[in-house]
Amino acid sequence: MAKRITHYLLPCFVGFLYLFLYLPIIVLILFSFNKNAFTYQWTGFTFEWYHQLLKSSEIWSALHNSLLVASISVIFSISMGAIFVFFGTKVRQLLLLFYGSLTIPEIVLAVGMLSFFVVTQVPLGITALIAGHTLLGLGYVIPIIYIRFNELDTELIEASLDLGATQIQTFFKIVLPWLMPALFAASLLVFIISFDDFVISFFCTSAASQTLPIYIFSMIRAGEMPIVSALSAVLLFVSSLLVLLFSALQIKRIGFGR
């Protein structure tokens, strides 16, 4: 009897949950084609909002800012993180330093950074954002790369050093290729986190150089629905592609064995 309940109840529950997760998104995409701007009733199919999306210079500049900040944060955090993992983790305690940024609510990080920037009179904007996002990035990059790095046979490194290669040569010819999958996964992760980040951007940008999430937030607050739905639909599409890419790579990696 209990078996029958769990046999049918559980899948049903899981099914409902998946529906719960997807329903809002699907509705959002559908309604981005709605002619009606003020209420949620369906009045007709239109591409109008997508046209306005393409014409809006503010969205393009916000997109530009988001992409710029995300790319540079990725470059900074990956390079600093990879170098640290290879060279710095001989001193194990240093690793612990980096677990802090993920265990604190992001708002505390954000106000801390804001205070820091005000005290040092750093101008808020894209560079400040890059600093903050790189910090977040480090918190993800270092554990990911470290785990992958640990799987590398230390004897390979010792052998390379014994055979006369310098630290730097060893790094580029042996360690880096091994770390590649982890580096790639970490870059994708940091890019998405930086691109989607809201809290830190909200505090450290003060409306002068907006990123996309900040722009979306101010549009929602202003009640400008239709363009935001069109924008959301586009972003959803892009992130689905990215996730597909990511999953495909994961499967490929597992498929090839280690």
Added chain:
Amino acid sequence: MNRFILSRLLFYIFIVTCWIGAIFLFLYTPLFIDMVRKREVINILAWPQVLDAQYLKDFEKKTGIKVNVSYFEYNEELLAKIKLVDQHGYDLIMPSDYAVKPLIEEGLLKKIDRTKLNFWNQLYPTLLGHYFDPYNDYTIPFYWTTIGLGIDRDYFNDLPTTSWSLIFDEQYAPKHIAVFDSSRELPLVAAQYLFGSIDGINEEKFLAIKELLIKQKSWVELYTDFRSEYILASKTCPVAMVFGSDLVKVMRKFDNIEFLIPQEGGFILIDSFAIPVVSKKDEVIYQFLNYLYDQKVLEKYVKKFDFFPPTKTVVMDGKFKKMSVPTKEMFNRLHFFKSVIPEAKLTDLWVTVKS
């Protein structure tokens, strides 16, 4: 041995200092960019959605002068940014009425040379000469709006009252209303309703305001500054505190929505242009202002954003004419949000009400 340790230590300190230097160089880059840019552009600090990027492009095409607009969301932010004036170098700013006085008092604004402006006589006289700048030495009004109530006539066949009690009095207020999410504006509106004036608010009156706002919360559906029009249009609330100019675009599409300035008196907000004292680009600034207030340009703005025009040369159509022409009699019923209650008290009040 000691020398060895010392030299290693110095070496470390050197490396660390280099890196710190590099990082801060990176962080201060915007300042360097600003310093280079300063010569060729006008930098404006404005409210979002008041200056349209498209028209600025037209100005650039016509005159070759580049215009950079930065946005701010709170007047406090404006004050903070202006104080950093040396680094940021804004040439034109747009403070709200209550932010102007502190700016003048701190000597941060430059006097305006009216001879260089060709639209001064076209400005509505009622928009000039107010408490914050009695002779308009420093400010030119650009954006103005009235604050009142938006009403859904489908819900109210007969308006029980034309007073603020529609949102403050349990008897008249519908169960779901929308009010402003502002610690500065809402208490002053409450004061106007309770006492008929925002002057002379002592401790006793302040407590009465506090009580009223706490009581009001039980029938507030949401606090919002910008979404009230949509709230009315989607019939979420039948009554909402609104900016008159915002309501226009909804009133165009829905006949059942009306704007009302309550009998105790409504409120007015004027955002003006002002020139920071450090700016040295007077010529181009005046050129820009003349461009902006030009009849054709203003007309485009009004048409696109449903703006209340500051000059007599542009008039809104039909039923909006009455709302958007600032007559003396209208102004008699309107009040400014003056800073009569000290900030600290407002903050406390707001936190109490919200929690």
Added chain:
Amino acid sequence: MKKITAIKSAFIREVSLIFSVPAVLWQILFFYLPLFILIYTSFFQSYLIFFNIMFVRVIVRSLVLAGGSAALCLLLAYPVAYFLALKVERGKNILLFLLTLPFWTNFLIQIFAWFFLLDRNGIINILLKKINLITEPLYLLNNQFSIFLVMVYCYLPFMIMPLYSILNKMDIALLEASMDLGATRWQTFKRVTLPLSITGIKTGVLLVFVPAFGEFVIPALVGGSKYMLVGSLITYYFLVVRDSKLGAAFTVVSGLTLLGCVVLFDRCCQLVSGKRKAR
């Protein structure tokens, strides 16, 4: 030989430290130093202010929100993680992929999407009206219900992931052995599965509780800005009032509260698993 390797490892240590400077420096400059500045600034503000019932209410409200969201997420996520990890053989990858997609969606889009459903004119009300279940549209938005709903929606993936990963590593043989020894399904679950997944539960709860405590976007957008929470108050003090002393002090107070709760939670977990071990 030994002497050479000794020198070499000393050299390696040298170079290591030098190259680790950028990352460590970045972390110190932008994480530890700001926190220090926050705490330092907070001392310029008298902490006595916070002995007001008002602030206690704000903090308690945030704790309730965070705790409630974590609990709801746990209740909803556990069956799903269990099902995916232990009951599905084929199609696991596809189902997992479908699960991660909402996770990668922008946070604000996730919130915004709910407006279409919950608004008085939204889909749910329209549907309910069409099938004549209600005459007047329901007020589903701008209240505690909508806040909790959207919180659970946004934070659910954070709970499912760690639960799934720990349940996935579980040895099915253990479960089978337990059943062979005569335990019912429920007993197996209570005595074998649950304790073994405690670490996953712990991670998941913390992954939801900690960020949810500082959440201010969801109550602002979906809650009609009616409720003042820790995050909203911090934002208000820093961005509107621009009083960094007050803001910093309040941040420290709420941060300490959060830390206290996390430690309490950890102790509870230890007690629970300790109890089991003692048996």
